[in-house]
Amino acid sequence: MILACTRPVRGNYRKMDKEQRRKLSQEYKRKDLEKYLESGNSILVNYAKVKLGLNSKLLKSTDIFKIPDEQLIEVLNDKIEETAEKTYRENPQLHKSSENVLKSFPSSYRLVYYTRQFEMLTDLGDGDKFFENTPKEEIEIVAESYDLIGFKSFSSLIREVSKNNQKLELVENEYAVLKITIDKSRIEFIRKNALQFEIK
Missing domain, CATH: 1.10.287 (Helix Hairpins)
Structure with a gap:
């Protein structure tokens, strides 16, 4: 035994x-x-x-025009996340996490990454979780990103709701109304500014 x-x-x-x-x-x-x-x-x-x-192939500005609209955000987001991860791994003591790297990226990259995160939760009906669990700094990045593509009233609503976490349904309802227009505006912004999206 x-x-x-x-x-x-x-x-x-x-x-x-x-x-x-x-x-x-x-x-x-x-x-x-x-x-x-x-x-x-x-x-x-x-x-x-x-x-x-x-996924280390360079994403060139000319590639931006070849990617279909329905895949563009996903492709860019994957490349942005990969770049953040690589940057973090190069100096983990400086950056502490890949999320910290993302916050320091140019506004064009943040537009893709942060609005995608917000919209995924909102599409799932979890917009309240976004406001409850997301640091105020990142909520401000989301608001700035919508400002960047011309949705100033929507970004103001996000800021207002983030102050007191009340009337969350207003953001979800407004997003449902604006969703298609936001998608078109974001894709148009990306294609007009393709040089900003060249990612190593």
Whole structure:
């Protein structure tokens, strides 16, 4: 009969310093991401590619005109997330997270990334979660992004609602009315400013 040891085993993990543990943790994450690459789920595959930096082909301004409207935001968003992840990995102590990198990106990149995050939650009927769980700084980035493409009254409504988290349904209702116009305006802005969207 074999008895289980009730005393904690002192292994190599406890002897590792903080940096060694961080590297080991990153290695485990990398292996998990590599498993996602082999899954049949396109969302997981794209996520893993972004996190592993495998979508490294330069996105040129001429490419912007070749991407169909219905795919443009998704392609740009993936490339922006990949760039944020790469920038973070180059100096993790400086940036702390890829989310911090995203906040420091040019307004054109933030337009794509932050409005997409907001609109995904709003489309799911979770606009209230956006206002409850998103830092005020990021809500302001969303408002600025809508200003950038000409939706000043909508951005004012977002700012007003973010102050007191009341009348959230007004934002969802207004977005439902403006959704198609916002999509068209954002795509038009991207194509007119294609040089701003050249991403390495």
